[in-house]
Amino acid sequence: MTAATQRKSFVSPYDLPAPQGAEGWQDLYPYNLVFQENLKDVENGKFWFCDSQHWPNVFKPFETIGVEFAVRCLGAYNTRHYLIPPANGIEFRIHNGFCYMSPVAVAPELIADRVPHFMERAGFYFENWDSLLENWKKKVLGTIEEMDAINFEALPEMVDIEVITSGAGIDPTAKMMADYDRLIQLAYKNWEHHFEFLNLGYVAYLDFFGFCKESFPGIPDLAIAKMVTGVDSVLFRPDDELKDLAVLAVKLNLIAVFDKGDDAATTLAELAESSDGVTWIAAWEAAKEPWFNYTSGNGFYGSDVYWRDNLNLPMGYVQDYIVRAAKGEELHRPKDALIIERDRIAGEYAEILSGEALDTFNGKLGLARTVYPYVEDHNFYIEHWTMGVFWRKVRQLSRLLHDYGFWANPDDMLYLTRDEVRPVLFDLATGWGVGADCIGPSYWPAEIERRKGIVDALKTARPEPAFNEPPTEINEPFTIMLWGITTEQVQQWLGAEDGDPNVLKGMAASAGIVEGKARVIMGPEELDQLEQGEILVAPVTAPSWGPVFGKISATVTDIGGMMSHAAIVCREYGLPAVTGTGKASTLIKTGMTLRVDGSNGTVEIIG
């Protein structure tokens, strides 16, 4: 590649046209989430990268709540709570339906002033980590419980007699509107909690990371990750529960019942006929709460399906596991081996150090191991459990409004922004109140049809990896760690057209070399296509894809760093992974033969 053919800059978002049929897409989203023409000069001066790790798909209008809450709260903890000296939050915009981000630096002259505050505030959390975390769990579970109690039900023909006899004088529409507001507020609350510990977890990890890089120049990132990674994350618990259920089914001689591949209802009905089956059902019921509050997606989309809402999902995984357990395969992750390997690695690096350096290494490793489990565990409590309840309630409300004729399909409310839902509720309350037709049913179906057309058109184009001119060097540690956005990565995106099209470079996220057939998976709904031994190629994976990691031989993703979900899960399962390749899911086609080198971060198309 020569300097002459190397692009210097990505396209400006202002110069990137909408895909055909998606013109006017900006109106689908709140004004503050799209690039504004009169801010062109300011926004073109910033470098934006596409976060297809968390938002691999086009947003439906209601779904912007995920990025708004998550990234706002992430920023607030850096900027307003802990005053992380060098880092504020991350600006975000939606463009052509995809999410773009730009980290916000602290002005150099303001950094020093933040130091004493950071030390006081973050220091307090580090010192009281365990007790604060225990309290955190109570807060988060309390929020979930409150959210779970919300119900959107049809309005009565007449108000209850108690409204009259108690002299309350208030009808159920007030409660419906308040419940809607409360649902949004409760989700917001748990997203705040999400980042209460997360950023500090990363800070401690990065501190250990930085020390290792200074002490052992060129130490593979993977080595650092392996020394810290917890093995017993609750994130893996749902999958482990399914494995236990499979083992139990084999032990109880129930294989024949599961062999037919029936749906959950049929299988459970047949099990209920035998006493061993009843024993198994009891175990299944016990596993459900809370472990089936688990999505096959990532919690950021209204289309995410949670196990407890579609029992066919966990039942299908159990059926797969039973086949393997019956063959005598060991289903569970090699936890003991992972712990031995983790301790070997830490032990051998420690052996090289002595004196103060050794004390520092042990101190930082100790802190990182204390705080790091949260980085993995929180995901179950927020993305899976909280958002599972949240989306269930959203769907419930959407179905109710569908029953009232507001839209043609049960889930169509997702084509409204959350702020457009409130007037709909008032429309319903008015129609019900005055005893006449609501306006919505004559307005929304056509409007939703128009919006669907735009969203479908947006889906036809893959997002640009980034916008505008990148900085000459990217060394913002969070950006590198979480998204795998490095100087080299960005340069490779820029020069991708000129490089060897058969070799992709990415992050060496999980060690090992594997050759095999590629299976390109664009979303969780395609996961059932995966066959034994195939290499999973995806824009991004979610930790909840756990059950398929027993089937595949390696993972390749477009985006993600050392701490992306795919990287963490692959290390847990001992599979090679290359993350952050930029374009693997577009360049690689299902059926191609790949050579994945997770130690060096390369993917070669060899046939």
Added chain:
Amino acid sequence: MSTYTFSFDSSEAPEHDRLGGKCTSLVIMTSAGMPVPPGFAVTTAAFDAVMNQTTLRDHILKHLQNLDPNDVADVDNRAAHIRELIMTQEVPADVRDATTAAFRALMAYCGGEDTPVAVRSSATAEDLPDASFAGQQDTYLWVIGERDVLQKIRECWASLYTARAITYRMANNISDEGLSMAVAVQKMVNARTSGVAMTIDPTNGDRSKIVVDSSWGLGEMVVSGEVTPDNFVIDKIMLHVVNRIISDKHEELVPSGRGTVIRKEVDADRRYSPSLSDPELISVARLAKAAEKHYGNVQDIEWAIDADLPPENNVLLLQSRPETVWSQKKREMKVTSAGSGIEAITRSLMAQIGDRAKI
């Protein structure tokens, strides 16, 4: 194994009296997982069997009485006479049979009966605490075939009585009484690729790295600096390649097939290609790591990939010595993030601001 021979990879404990200094060390290295070129020892029992079947030993001792080490001509004469006696002495049939059997087994393992070997002396008086004896007795390289090997073993025995060895022993007060010698018969390395490795990164003193230099053919050209070798940096703990530079390796030294070595131009398609595959590179790194662990300090090793040996056993350790330059230098470690707790965390965050300023 007979009492007269001892395979390097034998599970028996090596005894210095039986194997001499060199063979003992080769056996210890093999059992510690360091793959030295395969071979066997002809034990001191064989030497003793030759010497004791007649009054040869007494005759030699008598012949050396009242020797004046400064009378060079006399020492030379007496030494030549003793060597002549040893060279013409009949070798007992069981010694000869045991040696032949061990040699044939080695040839079978190496994949050909004409595989060249080195025949090296391994005296009991060498590698003593205060006398290294290095190079006092003979070594014969590129020896091919049973007949020549037996002949060279006998020459090794005789080399215990070179003028140089005799005067060396006198100067160091080592008695000739009870003197014995074992002989090592060891495969000559037919290096497809060879080089050096250090269990430290000499550019920065990082002990978590192994640095490997590698080029085609025998290793002398890497050691002497006549070719620019490929250079690899490997993380010692993870055994991942963290840096690689593939160089233009224009020449190589290869065995001629008749007991000599020739210098050859490397053909075009190999000169710019990596001289080690990744699995081979990791094997070399493992080898260096094992040597460091065995000797308990940073090592500088010479290694080779042997073209004749089976792939799972073809990475050979030729030499391992302590690295003295870097490992003894007190390392200047950057301490921006030293210490633990919030102060240290803050310091390391502040250190990153320095980098941020570059954006």
